[in-house]
Amino acid sequence: MTSTPSLSGDLGADVAALVASRTLDVPDFPKPGILFKDLMPLFSDGMVFKETIDAIAAHRGPDSFDVVVGVEARGFVIAAALAYATGVGVVPIRKAGKLPRKVHSASYALEYGEATLEVHADAFVAGQRVLVVDDVLATGGTAKATLDLVEKAGGTVAGFTVLLELSFLEGRRRLAGRTVDALLTV
Numbered sequence: 526m527t528s529t530p531s532l533s534g535d536l537g538a539d540v541a542a543l544v545a546s547r548t549l550d551v552p553d554f555p556k557p558g559i560l561f562k563d564l565m566p567l568f569s570d571g572m573v574f575k576e577t578i579d580a581i582a583a584h585r586g587p588d589s590f591d592v593v594v595g596v597e598a599r600g601f602v603i604a605a606a607l608a609y610a611t612g613v614g615v616v617p618i619r620k621a622g623k624l625p626r627k628v629h630s631a632s633y634a635l636e637y638g639e640a641t642l643e644v645h646a647d648a649f650v651a652g653q654r655v656l657v658v659d660d661v662l663a664t665g666g667t668a669k670a671t672l673d674l675v676e677k678a679g680g681t682v683a684g685f686t687v688l689l690e691l692s693f694l695e696g697r698r699r700l701a702g703r704t705v706d707a708l709l710t711v
């Protein structure tokens with residue numbers, strides 16, 4: 526008799542299985558050799574999306590952060606929902622050239638390219654505890670740039686939560702000493 530090995534993630538096997546059930550593998554996107562993990566099916570299934578957001582809210586506890594940061598663009602979907610569910614605000618980290626006032630900028634490399642992220646210089650009250658959320662942690666380039674930007678803008682990063690971690694790219698190493706929760710680690 527064969528048994529299916531349980532999936533692993535920081536919120537337990539059931540949450541990991543939920544994320545896995547709504548993740549599609551797309552080979553060679555956006556470049557040859559990249560196996561793209563498409564989480565749009567998780568966002569578009571109302572019950573699964575709600576269960577996912579509720580699981581993050583329950584795990585983190587309502588008192589462990591003051592504001593949620595979401596990284597453009599897929600991170601926005603998770604950040605807005607989690608902020609609403611926990612009754613806090615949301616601060617967007619945007620790709621270059623989109624924010625209208627004074628910004629801090631950070632350029633970085635990610636699994637399939639390079640980009641620049643920006644945050645409004647006055648986005649946080651000094652010491653405000655920030656939970657950073659995104660869909661995928663791959664090389665950690667995006668997450669590390671976000672950490673630097675939040676700290677430059679006066680926030681304190683309380684942790685990172687991602688739906689999916691690609692462990693072979695070792696993004697967690699870029700966030701050493703920080704709390705990182707991945708709902709599914711592959």
Ligand SMILES: O=P(O)(O)OC[C@H]1O[C@H](OP(=O)(O)OP(=O)(O)O)[C@H](O)[C@@H]1O
Pocket residue numbers: 596597598599600634635636637640659660661662663664665666667668696
């Ligand atoms: O760990 P890394 O190697 O940095 O990769 C992770 C990032 O890559 C994707 O964003 P992308 O820049 O493709 O933007 P999108 O959300 O606008 O599609 C993903 O949403 C993460 O933000």
Ligand SMILES: Nc1ncnc2[nH]cnc12
Pocket residue numbers: 559560561562563635636637661663664691
């Ligand atoms: N393989 C991947 N799939 C989806 N998003 C990503 N961001 C960085 N690498 C990715």
